[in-house]
Amino acid sequence: MAQPITDQVGFLGEACRAIQELSASRSLLEEFRLEEKRIEKELDAERKAVTDAISLTVKKRIEEINDTYDKEIAREQDRLKRMRGKREKAKTQGVRERIEEETAELKANNRELMLQMKSVFQQDRVPGLCKSGWYYALYLPRGFTEFLVLLFNIFLFFLAIPCGIYLLLPEKSPFYLMGIYFAAILFFGGLYILINNLTKVRHQSALRKGRSIRDLIKSNKRKIKVIVHSIKKDRDEAVYNLEKYDDEIARIDQDLSNIADKKREALNTFDRVTKTILSDEIAGNSRDKIAKLEEEYEAAAVNANEAEIRVKEQTLFINDNYASYIGKEFMVPERLDELADIIRMGRASSISEAKTLYKSLKE
Numbered sequence: 001m002a003q004p005i006t007d008q009v010g011f012l013g014e015a016c017r018a019i020q021e022l023s024a025s026r027s028l029l030e031e032f033r034l035e036e037k038r039i040e041k042e043l044d045a046e047r048k049a050v051t052d053a054i055s056l057t058v059k060k061r062i063e064e065i066n067d068t069y070d071k072e073i074a075r076e077q078d079r080l081k082r083m084r085g086k087r088e089k090a091k092t093q094g095v096r097e098r099i100e101e102e103t104a105e106l107k108a109n110n111r112e113l114m115l116q117m118k119s120v121f122q123q124d125r126v127p128g129l130c131k132s133g134w135y136y137a138l139y140l141p142r143g144f145t146e147f148l149v150l151l152f153n154i155f156l157f158f159l160a161i162p163c164g165i166y167l168l169l170p171e172k173s174p175f176y177l178m179g180i181y182f183a184a185i186l187f188f189g190g191l192y193i194l195i196n197n198l199t200k201v202r203h204q205s206a207l208r209k210g211r212s213i214r215d216l217i218k219s220n221k222r223k224i225k226v227i228v229h230s231i232k233k234d235r236d237e238a239v240y241n242l243e244k245y246d247d248e249i250a251r252i253d254q255d256l257s258n259i260a261d262k263k264r265e266a267l268n269t270f271d272r273v274t275k276t277i278l279s280d281e282i283a284g285n286s287r288d289k290i291a292k293l294e295e296e297y298e299a300a301a302v303n304a305n306e307a308e309i310r311v312k313e314q315t316l317f318i319n320d321n322y323a324s325y326i327g328k329e330f331m332v333p334e335r336l337d338e339l340a341d342i343i344r345m346g347r348a349s350s351i352s353e354a355k356t357l358y359k360s361l362k363e
Helices: 008-123 133-139 144-168 174-200 204-233 243-326 333-344 351-362
Strands: none
Touching: 008 204, 008 243, 008 333, 008 351, 133 144, 133 174, 133 204, 144 174, 174 204, 243 351, 333 351
16 A cells, blocks of 8 residues: 555445445346347347248248149140150051051952862862861971971870870880880871871862962961061151141140240249348348347447446456455455454454454454
8 A cells, every 4th residue: 555544444444345346346247248148149049030031931932933833844744645645556556557558468368368278178078177287287298387396296196195104104114115105106107197098198189279378378477477577667657647746745845845944044033033032021020120139239248348347447446455455365345344343342453453363263
């Protein structure tokens, strides 16, 4: 202290009031800080609510735009699928009609040949069995397929059946196998010769005519297959009159392209213009409230700063003027009052004596 203390009790009272004022200033600082945090939290929540509202609204509008155009695209794609189905159906019908038209003469010729063959067989009283392809393969084979049928029958009757019968016997013996083969050759060979004598020998002329007729029918069938194959492989679709379907498909494709362009344009417009307008509208609804909260926050921050400065100044003042003399351990209102009471009652004449007496009493 620059000046000696003359009023010890008054000095302690001033120190006590300074401590109490500092305590009040600290309480006020804490209130200002709590208020500042509360307003800041409310301001952040309001700003987040605006951001979330903008984000949700933008997302919803984009989904609405996509849904609207996607439904139109799906409708047009369904139309395109139906039209392509109709075109394919019309082409299939056209191919069928073209095949029918280009093979009509050969089919008619085959029908005439069949009637001719039937007439020849009826006139010569040839058994119906002789009309079959199986008969001609066995007795008048011609061509690779019929010789394969002949070989298959030889294998079946003179190898597969005898071996099968032999494998079914409970006892196996080479003599049994020889006997089975002898019986098979006798039975199936005899049957073959019998049928040959009853048909081929008796009706050789009619059967040879039938052979020629069958060859002509077979040749016509090969020609028909070639015609059918060439028509199905023909890439020229002009003969099927599919222009109306192609025109409609082209129109639908163009409509799909236009809708896709409009969708892109709508999304670009929304992103460049509408999104900003919506954001401004949503933000505008909360602009006054946010501005008010910002003002309150600034005011609370200013009050907190001023209170903090005041606490700092009071702390330094107490430290320089009182704590350095009295001691920090006694800078409590209750202890300062007790020191003042000791001096006031004449038990001590100075603060130093009062501190010594106070410590001795507390020990």
